[in-house]
Amino acid sequence: LLASLRRSLFSSDEERLGFLSRMMRGTLHILQSQHGLTDHDNYHELCRLLARLKANYQLSELVQSECYRDWISLVASFTIDSFTHWQWASNSVYYLLSLWSRLVASMPYLKGELPPSRLESFVPQVIKSFI
Numbered sequence: 001l002l003a004s005l006r007r008s009l010f011s012s013d014e015e016r017l018g019f020l021s022r023m024m025r026g027t028l029h030i031l032q033s034q035h036g037l038t039d040h041d042n043y044h045e046l047c048r049l050l051a052r053l054k055a056n057y058q059l060s061e062l063v064q065s066e067c068y069r070d071w072i073s074l075v076a077s078f079t080i081d082s083f084t085h086w087q088w089a090s091n092s093v094y095y096l097l098s099l100w101s102r103l104v105a106s107m108p109y110l111k112g113e114l115p116p117s118r119l120e121s122f123v124p125q126v127i128k129s130f131i
Contacts, residue, residue: 020057021065027053028067031074040089047082047092050075051099059106063115075099076122080129100126 010016027049029035036042054062062068079096082089103119110117 017061017064020053020061021067023049023053024062024065024071025067028071028074031071031078043089044092044095047089047095047099051095051102054099054102054106059103059110059117060112060114063110063117068115069118072118072122076126079126083126083129097130 010019027046030037030046037046062072065071079100082092082096086093100123103117104123107117107119
């Protein structure tokens with residue numbers, strides 16, 4: 001997956017954060033339009049991509065993206081829908097759980113003058129839908 005590109009392949013942090021921003025805008029567009037998500041393979045790959053984004057980027061980098069507020073909201077809705085219809089997306093649940101686990105585990109490290117992560121409002125909803 002392209003989201004797994006090594007940090008050393010970018011010539012600067014600005015270039016790397018620009019790449020992250022483009023990846024987030026792309027996934028945001030897919031989540032908004034739902035284009036291609038009726039295909040199981042596409043759905044599964046989107047779940048994998050979302051999990052890889054958090055695996056390769058820190059929460060502090062994600063929240064600095066201009067589209068983070070919309071992105072995290074739609075990722076939460078997508079996750080809740082996936083858990084609600086888990087029979088349809090059973091192979092993808094692992095990746096969504098991995099994403100949310102990593103997001104929550106990163107919360108204590110979010111410091112400084114960063115925008116709020118909004119995870120406090122979404123995590124309980126995600127957990128409730130999983131249970």
